[in-house]
Amino acid sequence: MLAGKRILLTVAGGIAAYKCHDLIRRLRERGAAVRCILTEGGAQFVTALSLQALSEDKVYGDIFSLTDESEMGHIQLSREADLLVVAPATADILAKMAGGLASDLATTVLLATDKPVMVAPAMNVRMWEHAATQANIAMLEARGVIRIGPDEGDMACGEYGMGRMAEPEAIVEAIEDFFGGANRPLAGRRALVTSGPTREPIDPVRYIANHSSGKQGHAIAAALAGLGAETRLVTGPVTLADPAGVEVIHVETARDMLAACEAALPADMAVCAAAVADWRVAEAADEKLKKNGGGPPSLEMIENPDILKSLAGAGNLRPALVVGFAAETENVVANAKKKRKAKGCDWILANDVSRATGTFGGDANTIHLIGAGGSKGGVEDWPRMTKEEVAGRLAERIAEHFGGGS
Numbered sequence: 001m002l003a004g005k006r007i008l009l010t011v012a013g014g015i016a017a018y019k020c021h022d023l024i025r026r027l028r029e030r031g032a033a034v035r036c037i038l039t040e041g042g043a044q045f046v047t048a049l050s051l052q053a054l055s056e057d058k059v060y061g062d063i064f065s066l067t068d069e070s071e072m073g074h075i076q077l078s079r080e081a082d083l084l085v086v087a088p089a090t091a092d093i094l095a096k097m098a099g100g101l102a103s104d105l106a107t108t109v110l111l112a113t114d115k116p117v118m119v120a121p122a123m124n125v126r127m128w129e130h131a132a133t134q135a136n137i138a139m140l141e142a143r144g145v146i147r148i149g150p151d152e153g154d155m156a157c158g159e160y161g162m163g164r165m166a167e168p169e170a171i172v173e174a175i176e177d178f179f180g181g182a183n184r185p186l187a188g189r190r191a192l193v194t195s196g197p198t199r200e201p202i203d204p205v206r207y208i209a210n211h212s213s214g215k216q217g218h219a220i221a222a223a224l225a226g227l228g229a230e231t232r233l234v235t236g237p238v239t240l241a242d243p244a245g246v247e248v249i250h251v252e253t254a255r256d257m258l259a260a261c262e263a264a265l266p267a268d269m270a271v272c273a274a275a276v277a278d279w280r281v282a283e284a285a286d287e288k289l290k291k292n293g294g295g296p297p298s299l300e301m302i303e304n305p306d307i308l309k310s311l312a313g314a315g316n317l318r319p320a321l322v323v324g325f326a327a328e329t330e331n332v333v334a335n336a337k338k339k340r341k342a343k344g345c346d347w348i349l350a351n352d353v354s355r356a357t358g359t360f361g362g363d364a365n366t367i368h369l370i371g372a373g374g375s376k377g378g379v380e381d382w383p384r385m386t387k388e389e390v391a392g393r394l395a396e397r398i399a400e401h402f403g404g405g406s
């Protein structure tokens with residue numbers, strides 16, 4: 001089940017560290033390669049030698065070790081893994097992860113990684129229940145960190161409550177679920193998603209933009225990655241965190257967005273959720289435009305490239321499934337159908353943004369999916385749902401379209 005998967009396991013300093021021996025053994029039995037980082041605290045509970053013997057690999061511990069760095073730089077350590085697991089994850093390491101500290105090899109790797117991260121918290125019940133730990137774990141989960149446990153039960157310190165590390169068996173199961181066939185029907189597929197607004201310069205300090213938050217596009221990228229797709233997200237300027245497990249390319253203008261999308265091809269699917277500016281200033285000024293009594297400048301506008309249309313017309317590089325959005329205030333379905341034809345895309349999600357729906361800038365969408373089949377002349381009416389739910393449902397429909405796997 002885990003054959004060929006590479007797990008980078010950080011063992012931090014808690015009494016539950018002894019369970020990591022069993023964890024490594026079980027992961028290896030299922031075919032995973034395990035490489036360990038042992039923190040200074042962890043080394044008080046288990047030895048590097050035991051981890052090395054069980055993982056049959058070198059154990060890393062010291063960020064300032066010249067030998068380690070020359071053999072395997074700390075950035076490379078995470079690059080070579082498919083998943084980073086922290087077990088046990090102590091209150092201390094969770095706090096450092098939440099705060100972005102890079103005070104030793106483990107925390108540096110966890111900060112430098114672009115790979116998915118799973119934590120198995122283990123600590124005293126009061127430490128777990130402390131507002132600081134709860135805030136840290138909530139922040140980490142919001143950033144896409146996967147949490148397993150803790151469990152309730154007797155603790156090594158003699159107390160009873162939440163804080164026991166999840167059993168190795170449960171951690172292995174969570175890792176299998178993460179890589180698992182059934183839950184990852186898009187494994188082996190490549191997805192491209194656009195999100196957010198674009199920013200079109202007028203001069204070096206001014207620009208034209210729009211209110212797009214990027215919430216919908218980011219949620220779609222996260223949902224596709226969650227189903228196993230190798231996902232690239234090309235986003236304009238937003239205040240959202242990069243979704244975990246997604247390769248994010250930050251751009252400003254529509255032209256940059258198009259270039260980044262073209263560079264991301266080939267892809268099996270493209271979902272265009274960005275609110276791309278339709279026009280830009282023909283020639284942005286090199287210097288800041290001045291108020292010099294002559295009245296406001298007149299700006300000549302020209303059309304921006306249509307990214308959705310370009311991807312749908314990309315010849316032999318065209319993704320097999322191209323999906324667009326249409327925000328409509330009236331004749332929602334009819335207008336969206338026209339847009340689907342005009343853009344040449346396969347599916348279009350018509351988003352009813354008429355004032356009564358309260359969609360614009362809000363957290364919920366009213367969607368009609370056009371082009372994916374369905375009983376009502378190729379239109380599926382979805383109930384009003386949050387942007388995350390829209391993302392989840394779309395990702396599932398896409399997985400069905402691809403027949404549940406590669």
Ligand code: C5P
Nearest residue numbers: 272273274276305306307308324325326
């Ligand atoms: O034409 P309109 O902006 O209504 O079309 C919306 C759809 O087209 C969305 O999927 C949007 O991401 C995409 N689009 C694009 N590039 C543009 C304009 C829109 O990709 N320049």
